[in-house]
């Protein structure tokens with residue numbers, strides 16, 4: 001275990017970005033809301049984790065760095081369900097027809 005100031009934990013990174021963006025808004029009420037960057041990152045991680053879970057059968061829980069921040073947790077879960085939806089469509093015969101359009105359920 002090495003001690004570095006730069007985190008290599010992507011969840012901690014996103015959490016840090018989120019907190020800093022919030023603090024920036026406290027300092028300047030007219031500042032642009034930059035939290036969306038961290039929220040996108042959380043969603044990407046959720047999507048990625050779902051894909052790993054899908055491939056390995058591993059059970060992946062929400063990182064504690066997201067679990068106590070409702071916005072980050074919501075985006076992470078959203079990324080997860082986006083992946084599940086994609087995976088479902090990939091396996092759905094109705095979606096994999098000759099037209100290439102999603103079936104009525106997934107369309």
Ligand SMILES: [Zn+2]
Pocket residue numbers: 088089092093094095102103104105106107
């Ligand atoms: Zn379908």
